[in-house]
Amino acid sequence: MNILIVYAHPNKKSFNAALKEAVIEQLKELDYDVRVRDLYEIQFDPVLKEDNYTEFYQTNAPEDILYEQKEISWADVLIYIFPTWWTGMPAIMKGYFDKVFTNGFAFRFTEKGAVGLLDGKRALIFQTTGLSEEDLKPKQLIAAMETSFDLGILHYCGVNILTHKFYYSLPYLDQDSKKRVIQEVKDQLIMI
Numbered sequence: 001m002n003i004l005i006v007y008a009h010p011n012k013k014s015f016n017a018a019l020k021e022a023v024i025e026q027l028k029e030l031d032y033d034v035r036v037r038d039l040y041e042i043q044f045d046p047v048l049k050e051d052n053y054t055e056f057y058q059t060n061a062p063e064d065i066l067y068e069q070k071e072i073s074w075a076d077v078l079i080y081i082f083p084t085w086w087t088g089m090p091a092i093m094k095g096y097f098d099k100v101f102t103n104g105f106a107f108r109f110t111e112k113g114a115v116g117l118l119d120g121k122r123a124l125i126f127q128t129t130g131l132s133e134e135d136l137k138p139k140q141l142i143a144a145m146e147t148s149f150d151l152g153i154l155h156y157c158g159v160n161i162l163t164h165k166f167y168y169s170l171p172y173l174d175q176d177s178k179k180r181v182i183q184e185v186k187d188q189l190i191m192i
């Protein structure tokens with residue numbers, strides 16, 4: 001099985017970095033083929049400009065975007081790992097979706113509306129937060145993020161979401177709790 005990890009965090013010493021490394025290690029142990037798109041490391045340019053705004057409709061994407069699309073086509077399973085920044089994903093990842101999930105690749109407009117073109121693919125999302133569950137849930141901020149990421153992007157494009165897990169209060173967790181989170185994530189990978 002081919003698994004593509006899309007990862008967004010600028011700090012190699014962050015919890016997200018440790019989580020990403022643990023996920024790679026676990027997937028390799030399970031004998032999966034793993035590829036990683038570390039958006040900061042590859043210096044992904046997230047800004048959709050006027051020229052590629054036109055490409056969006058023409059589905060005539062530039063080489064670097066075609067490369068990202070080929071990586072997605074290769075994958076059976078997509079794994080997204082990122083921290084919550086202003087109640088959503090980091091801008092570099094949002095720009096990745098803006099530019100890579102193009103009309104004609106990720107979805108297509110028909111007379112009946114948009115049709116997802118990534119059907120058959122499955123996704124797992126691991127997202128950390130600074131705020132606690134008690135802070136976020138009553139304000140519907142988790143529901144908002146699930147709706148926009150899961151339904152607004154992946155499900156819209158036909159991807160089947162296996163799990164979208166939030167790990168809360170990350171900056172306040174001690175080392176043991178962080179290890180438990182990493183183990184919980186690893187355990188979920190056994191069930192892909």
Ligand SMILES: Cc1cc2nc3c(=O)[nH]c(=O)nc-3n(C[C@H](O)[C@H](O)[C@H](O)COP(=O)(O)O)c2cc1C
Pocket residue numbers: 009014015016017082083084085086087088128129130131132170171
């Ligand atoms: C620019 C920025 C915006 C943030 N916005 C939020 C937010 O809206 N909600 C939240 O719960 N945490 C927010 N945080 C906290 C991060 O989500 C948290 O520190 C991170 O998930 C911890 O993982 P890390 O140690 O790998 O960075 C923000 C952090 C940054 C740097």
